[in-house]
Amino acid sequence: MQLISRVFSARSRSHFAVRKSGSTAFKGAAQLRRKQAKQRLAILASGFLVAYVVIGARLAQYGMTEDITTGSIPENTNPVASRPDIVDRNGALLATDLNMVSLYAEPRRIVDVDEAVEKLASVIPDLDWTDVHKKLKSRTGFQWLKRQLTPRQQARIMALGIPGIGFRPEKRRFYPGGSTAAHILGHVNIDNQGLAGIERYIDQQGVAALRAAGLTSDGPLQPVKLSIDIRVQNIVHQIVTQAMHDDQAEAAGAVVLDANTGEVIAMASVPDYDPNEPSRLLPDGTVDKEYEKGWFNRITNATFEMGSTFKSFTLAMGLDMGKITLNTVIDATSKPFRMSGFTIHDEHGQYRPLNVPEIFQYSSNIGTATIATRVPIPDHQAFLTKLGLLTKMTTELPEVATPTQPHPWRAINQATISFGHGVATTPMQTAVAGAALINGGKLIEPTFFPRSQAEADALATQVIKPSTSADMRFLFHWNGVKGSGRNALVPGYNIGGKTGTADKVVNGRYAQHQNFNDFLAGFPIDHPRYIVLTTIDSPQTGEKGGRLAAYTAAPMAREIVSRTAPLLGVQPKFGDGEPQLVANY
Template sequence: MSFLSRIMVLKSKAHFSAGGNNRPADSGLNVAFEGTRKKSASRAKSRVAIIIASFGLVYAVIGGRLVQYGLAQPETVSSIGRADSLMASRPDILDRNGEVLATDIRTVSLYAEPHKIVDADEAVERLATVLPDLNAREIYNKLKSNSRFQWLRRQLTPKQQSEILALGIPGIGFRPEKRRFYPGGPTAAHILGHVNIDNRGVAGMERYIDEQGLADLAAIGMTSDAKLEPVRLSIDVRVQNIVRDVIDAGMKNYQAIAAGAVVLDVHTGEVLAMASVPDYDPNRPAEGAEEGWMNRMSNGTFEMGSTFKTFTIAMGLDSGKVTLNDSFDATAPIRIGGFTIKDFHGKRRVLTVPEIFQYSSNIGTAKIADLIGIPGHKEFLTRIGLLTRLPTELPEVKAPSQPREWKKINSITISFGHGVSTTPLQTAVAGAALVNGGKLIPPTFLPRSEEAASELASAVVKKSTSEDMRYLLRWNGIAGSGKRALVPGFNVGGKTGTADKVVNGRYASDLNFNAFLAAFPIDDPKYMVLTFIDAPKTGEGGGRTAGSNAAPMVRDIISRSAPLLGVEPKFGEDGSALLVSY
């Protein structure tokens, strides 16, 4: 065998030998590889499980904290609203001539971040040097709380902000806000109402504006720092100021506990002015307390006394069963159900209808009501709006009260103003219907044209009835209890109402609730004026009846406001005489 052949044989053996020896080794490698792969997959699963567990733990912690915040008291979590909520704007409120009655001003409020406060005691002491009325204990508790935010004082003045900044207290800051400002102060408080600390309307027309959608827009940030269209009212701030001044003086001069008045356009239902005292300053509503917040003109009900005789006689005339030429026997008192109905200044004779009105005869008025009957009496007062809640924009409107069951004694006493309680504003609105041609027009505190008013008006009495009532009101102004309401040149007609005041469910003979219902110029009425004074102790001439105090208040309001309302005076029998000074 050649050398080359031997080499080939050896290589061939070596090859087969290597191949045989490699099979076991190759099997071992495969097993090792499979084990490594299984270990890697196991480690990957463990890592995924750890990641899932970690995320689950994080979300559990977040969920737990949310539950904790949800169960905690609001002040321990956060006392601050959204910035856009704090800066939400309100529209300016203007009078009918464009004068500003309410507007927003920018201000700041003081807050603290308790976790940044170094020394709560020192911080309270230093803040008290600028805000001396600060409640030290309350502020200290806030600064030591676990919350991240606490209000300390809302709506600071620029001077207060500057002085607090100079103190350099860490953890103290300021947030911008809007504050409502009423330039006239208490002048139209019960009409405008006021807002709360968050600039949300809580009374009067401020509340009405919010109820028309402003509050919803503010809640979603749509009014954030926005310039809104102003809201114009029917109020004439010049007349409003006169009315408020007159009733405030009347309450003081006649030593009464309250007074009020309204001036109403008889053709549109617009309220030109309305006030009630005691009142309050809407810039500082908390100082008004309950006594000042009470709007007695629309949210207080009273027995309006003899002013109701106006409606009773109008009812008789409108029914066709009574005319101005008719007479009723007022010689003797009426005795019914254990009660005696008599006249305050009885003439003890037969009285004509104009005399019944002029002398304010309870007996004559009661006989007119008895002639109409209980169903007709109740229907007429309902028709003229005296037994149902007054529809208007002002939220503070109280419903009248009446007997659950009308008996004959109820009809008789209601005829002269006892037994039904209505609001003074409601009485004025019903009175306007008797002088404007017979149309009952819902009152409004927003501008309204005569055309718009006509669409809302409902005919409640005949035009002839309205003409007769204008005559009676004029006659009573000249020859009856309305003499002290006369204003030269302006032809005032009206009716007094002196009612015994109800105290603890009983009539007090020594306390009166007095009112005067008037229209001017009575030959062609444009405005209705109603005044009331509660429990006066005196009046002009020393008396305390409506003719001595409620009537003079009407006189003062008309004499000062008529020229502003564009009513031209007329002198002489035909109104053509001129006032000449020599």
């Protein structure tokens, strides 16, 4: 029994010792937990503090950082800048702005680049996947993706809900007539900046500076009125296009000029292009260079040897300087005209002495060169310079070529220049000088803007005597009735003119089977109101199969006069009486 009592007593003391030790351990664990909790709170508070400090610092940094500029947006470009409308002399619209939108992206906000490209391609079939993917992968703040979208494309892209994609309002230039007046109006680039023609001229007059200052964004600008009559322009464009096709020529062109004010009523040069689409891409993605050749304006920006048309200026020079009269007779027999080892002969020789009207009618090189040699070379050169044929023309179009001439002039140069070889000038300059020959002798620089008669008179320069101009009107009428101008006759409109057929220079030598043909005409020649100059380059055929100017360039002038004279208010005259009433309603 004592043994059992001792066992229970030992167990009781042991139990008491364990309880006392456990109590002490419990108190230590609670203190540890409280300490750890305080540490965690301190760490959490420190984390929040650091986060707020970082956020505040980044906000301050963003506030002090300038906007990101990328290579996708040229500096100082205002994408929504407006341009003034362009209208013809009657107020018909030639060029205007359309409101468009363009697609852009903020690459840093794009969530899934592949998905974004795939969705955009479903709306924009011609989207360049590689290019767009590269742009969206970049870390820039702005990238153009597609300029000038249609409203339907904009709506469909908005419905896709792609984050980081947006639209920016822009202007697109629209030319209702397409290629009809391409070389007059010119065109703009995708940022609505003028690159050629009147569009470029408008920018040069201060519109570009206004754009840069952001002053043309929303306010409507006063329309720019041109001297062009779009009805006449459309007819001229149709005729030169058809002539190039029918005569299998490399190019063709024409200009209609007011002989008394210098206003350009119409001007066309083909091949041309559509200013709504100034460049085209081939299937392989490269630029169509053949299409871009249509940018070249052969009426003002190309020089040509104008051939026998220049005989008009040689005869005018002789008449004005008193070296000849209309009754002067020149020996143009079969004997060739020799000078400096060169021989000058007539293509349509009459093998007899010719008076001045006959020299003009038969386009005698011998007779014309003989007249030229009666004038000192410096005076001959000065006369052509006075007519504006040897210096760069002044007009609004930026595309103007500079004439070429021999340096120095020698006797043989004077002889060949007298009938249109050796000097190259622009067709527009030839038309302007031709107007001076028949309008009373006044040279008036051409303009593509309206000009009153009073303004023209203030600008005009008297270059030949009025009596000389009267003689030239007679010669033009004579050739129009009896000479090479017969193929340009239109009943009732009394057209007078002079043809020019010049051998083209190819690789520094004259090519016998390639011609540059032109025809300079005035109507009505008794009281000239308009000048028409037509050109055709390297025709392979023409009326009656002929390749000369009489069969190619002259018929073009005939068509232009017959279709445009009524629009220009020129009444036909039949016989010697007053204008006839053609129709009675």
